[in-house]
Amino acid sequence: MRLVGAGGAAVAITTVPSGDALLGRAVALALIAVSTTVATVTALTDVVGSRSPSSVIGGHVACDLTNMLVTIAVIDPTCSTGAWTLVLVPIGEAALLAFDRRVAVGAVVAAIGGLFVLIMSASGPSWSSAGSWALVVFLAGGPMSVFLVQAVRVQEALFQSRAARRSLHEMATHDELTGLLNRRGLLEHAAASSMPAAVLFVDLDRFKTVNDTLGHDAGDIVLRTVASRMADVAGDDAVVARLGGDEFAVVVSDADAVATLPALIVSACAEAIVVRGVDARIGASVGSAVAGTDGDDLLSLIDHADSEMYARKARTRPSADAPIERRAARPVDDVVAARS
Numbered sequence: 223m224r225l226v227g228a229g230g231a232a233v234a235i236t237t238v239p240s241g242d243a244l245l246g247r248a249v250a251l252a253l254i255a256v257s258t259t260v261a262t263v264t265a266l267t268d269v270v271g272s273r274s275p276s277s278v279i280g281g282h283v284a285c286d287l288t289n290m291l292v293t294i295a296v297i298d299p300t301c302s303t304g305a306w307t308l309v310l311v312p313i314g315e316a317a318l319l320a321f322d323r324r325v326a327v328g329a330v331v332a333a334i335g336g337l338f339v340l341i342m343s344a345s346g347p348s349w350s351s352a353g354s355w356a357l358v359v360f361l362a363g364g365p366m367s368v369f370l371v372q373a374v375r376v377q378e379a380l381f382q383s384r385a386a387r388r389s390l391h392e393m394a395t396h397d398e399l400t401g402l403l404n405r406r407g408l409l410e411h412a413a414a415s416s417m418p419a420a421v422l423f424v425d426l427d428r429f430k431t432v433n434d435t436l437g438h439d440a441g442d443i444v445l446r447t448v449a450s451r452m453a454d455v456a457g458d459d460a461v462v463a464r465l466g467g468d469e470f471a472v473v474v475s476d477a478d479a480v481a482t483l484p485a486l487i488v489s490a491c492a493e494a495i496v497v498r499g500v501d502a503r504i505g506a507s508v509g510s511a512v513a514g515t516d517g518d519d520l521l522s523l524i525d526h527a528d529s530e531m532y533a534r535k536a537r538t539r540p541s542a543d544a545p546i547e548r549r550a551a552r553p554v555d556d557v558v559a560a561r562s
Contacts, residue, residue, distance in 0.1 A: 250296045257285040283329055286312035291336040299344035309333040397464040399442055400449035408463040412520040419477040420512045423527035424487055426468035427505035440497040451490040471524055477512050484508040507535040
C-alpha cells in the first residue's frame with residue numbers, strides 16, 4: 223500500500239505540476255524515493271505495530287507525511303484545491319498506529335506547520351495567505367479531531383488487550399505459589415532456547431509430614447522458601463521450575479554443574495525453615511540427566527532425572543522419612559495437641 227501511495231504521488235507530480243510549484247520534479251521525486259525507502263525498510267523489518275516504540279512509529283509516519291507535503295508543494299502549494307486532504311492520510315495512520323498519542327498530536331502539528339510554510343512560501347506573507355491557511359486548518363479540524371479521538375480509544379483498547387494477554391500468559395506459564403515457571407512455562411522456555419546441557423529433578427523429603435503436622439499454609443511457606451533457595455544456589459544461568467506438588471526441575475546450561483549443584487540444593491533445602499515457631503526441617507532427593515547421554519530433549523531428560531531421583535530416594539529411605547525436627551521450646555507434638 224505504501225509503494226502504491228508513493229507511486230500515485232510520483233504520477234501526480236509528473237502529470238499535474240502547478241505553475242506555483244515550490245519544488246522541481248526531480249527534487250520532489252528524489253525526496254519521495256528516499257522517504258518511501260526508509261518507510262518500506264522500516265515496515266519490512268517488522269518494527270511497526272503493537273510492539274513498536276513510539277519513536278520508530280513517529281519516524282515511519284514522518285516519512286509518509288513528507289511524501290504528502292512534497293506532493294502538495296508541487297501540484298498545489300497554495301492549497302487552493304482539495305490536494306491538502308492528502309495530509310490526513312499520515313495523520314490517520316499516526317492516530318491508529320501510535321501507542322503514544324503524542325505521535326498523533328505531533329503529526330497534526332507537523333501537518334499544520336507544513337501547510338503554513340507551503341502557503342506562505344507560494345503566495346508570500348499576506349492576510350490572504352494567512353486566511354487560506356486558516357481555512358485549510360478549519361476544514362481539517364473535524365477529520366483531525368476524529369482521528370485523535372479514535373487514536374485514544376484504539377490505544378486504550380490495545381493497552382487493555384496487551385495487559386490481559388500478558389496476565390493470562392503469566393498465569394498459564396508460572397506457578398502461582400512460588401512464582402517459578404511451571405511445566406508448561408519450562409517447555410516454552412526450552413522451545414525458545416538452545417538444548418539444555420543437563421537437568422536436575424528435585425523431590426522434597428518429609429514435606430508431607432510438614433503438611434500433615436503444621437497444615438497446608440505451613441507447607442506453602444516451605445515451598446516458597448525452598449523455591450527461593452534453589453533459585454539462589456542455581457544462579458542466573460539456570461532455570462528453576464516447579465513441576466507440581468513438591469517436585470522441581472533445574473535446567474542448567476553447563477553440564478559440569480551436575481557435579482556440584484545437587485549437593486548445594488540438598489544443603490539449601492536441609493536448612494531449617496521456621497514456621498509458627500517450629501523448625502520445619504525437610505530434605506531433598508536429586509536426580510540428574512545429561513544431554514546426549516541420558517536424553518535428546520527436555521522431556522526425556524526430565525524423565526531420566528526423575529527415575530534416578532527415585533532410585534536415590536529408595537537407597538536413603540530411612541532419612542527421607544524421618545520426622546521433622548523441632549525447637550525445644552515448642553515441640554511439634556505440642557503444636558498438634560494445641561490444635562486438637
